[in-house]
Amino acid sequence: MxxxxxxxxxxxxxxxxxxxxxxxxxxxxxxxxxxxxxxxxxxxxxxxxxxxxxxxxxxxxxxxxxxxxxxxxxxxxxxxxxxxxTVHETRFFRHLPSLALIQDQWLPGWLAKAPADQSLHALSVGCSTGEEAYTLAMVLDEGLGRAEPPRRFGITATDVSQPALSVARAGAYAAHRLEEIPEPYRGRAVELDSTGNLRVVDRLRRRIGFACVNLLHATRAPLRQLDLIYCQNVLIYFARDRRGELLDGLARLLRPNGLLVLGAGEITAWTHPQLTRTSGRQTLAFLRNS
Missing domain, CATH: 1.10.155 (Chemotaxis Receptor Methyltransferase Cher; domain 1)
Structure with missing residues (x-):
């Protein structure tokens, strides 16, 4: 019985x-x-x-x-x-409007306001098998490398799946994935290894630390104050009444002039007294007030 x-x-x-x-x-x-x-x-x-x-x-x-x-x-x-x-569907340069917002609108302003010796610290939430984090590394490497003087950066990339993070740390992908990476980035960011697979170059891989962290506990993780938080296609898995609480926690991690990038349509009514919605076509992003 x-x-x-x-x-x-x-x-x-x-x-x-x-x-x-x-x-x-x-x-x-x-x-x-x-x-x-x-x-x-x-x-x-x-x-x-x-x-x-x-x-x-x-x-x-x-x-x-x-x-x-x-x-x-x-x-x-x-x-x-x-x-x-956990759904691991992802790709390099997945949402071009958000990346253009970072590279063309936000990054020049950050460079103009941040002290010359300040490094940029970013967080990729729900990084899955690493493509999103490496994409951010490519974009930041390009933009910060042109600065005078060039700036350094580091990225913390988190996910709840240990197997996915193992793939991310290796930084190796099937050769056909090269098609996802725009031509201007290919020569500096990736190479083909001895097995014919695509591999992110060591210079960029060293800029990223991958960690198993649930978004629920992100604010408890030992994260320094951040300049950029990239959190796309993650909130959709959480109850609507909890999304605002999670975003409030992420907002507290941002430094002045820091940017929080979300997936368009993931949340509609959320506001924060220290953040201002920043315009961008097909994007949803908030700037931390200085």
């Missing part, structure tokens, strides 16, 4: 999950990651769970749920599950 707990979390055949069990999984995900899974995304959650359960040797949702609560062993398994439930 099934226990009360098993009835709650769904002791069902693989592929089956009743609504009560689904809500329990949703609460676990939201409490640990902040990510909200609406009912219409139930098939996505079930598919991701089944895939990881097969790999880990589980066939029952309830038993697997209990495994995730099992101390250090459960934490290790949780990290593997999160990777299966």
């Amino acid at each position: 099934a226990t009360a707990l098993s009835q709650l979390i769904g002791e069902l055949e693989p592929g089956q999950m009743d609504d009560l069990a689904f809500q329990r999984w949703v609460r676990l995900l939201e409490s640990r990651t902040g990510v909200t899974v609406p009912l219409e995304r139930k098939p996505f959650l079930v598919t991701g769970l089944r895939r990881r359960m097969r790999e880990a040797g589980f066939s029952d949702f309830g038993v697997y749920y209990n495994e995730l609560l099992n101390g250090a062993r459960g934490q290790m398994e949780w990290a593997s599950l999160v990777d299966h439930l």
Whole structure:
């Protein structure tokens, strides 16, 4: 006879999950990651769970749920599950209007106001397998390298998936990905390695530190005051009433004249007393008041 707990979390055949069990999984995900899974995304959650359960040797949702609560062993398994439930779809130079805003509008103003010996510090939130962070490195390297005197920069890139971060740290991608990188950047930023793969040059890779950090806990991470925060296609996974809280936390990390770049349409009504919406075609960005 099934226990009360098993009835709650769904002791069902693989592929089956009743609504009560689904809500329990949703609460676990939201409490640990902040990510909200609406009912219409139930098939996505079930598919991701089944895939990881097969790999880990589980066939029952309830038993697997209990495994995730099992101390250090459960934490290790949780990290593997999160990777299966995280969407890693990304590419180099994914949103050109936002990058143009950084390079053509914000960066010249930052250079004019920042002391000549000040380095630029940036944060890439939800960097996945690294393409976004390396794109920022290419853009900043180009813009700051032309300055007089040239300025240094560093980027902290965060994600919740350890396997994705491993790919990012390697900085190696399939050769056909070169097509995503505009011609002017190719000679200085990437090279083909001995296996024929595309590899970001060491000079840029050394500018980026990759770290496993959840956006929920970003303000607790040992981050210095930042000049640029790039956070696109991340807020959509969080409940609408929580997005403002997360952005308030990111705003506190910005230095005067710092820029917060979001995905267009990710949030509509958020404002902050120390930030001003900055104009840009097809972009959503806020400038920290000086």
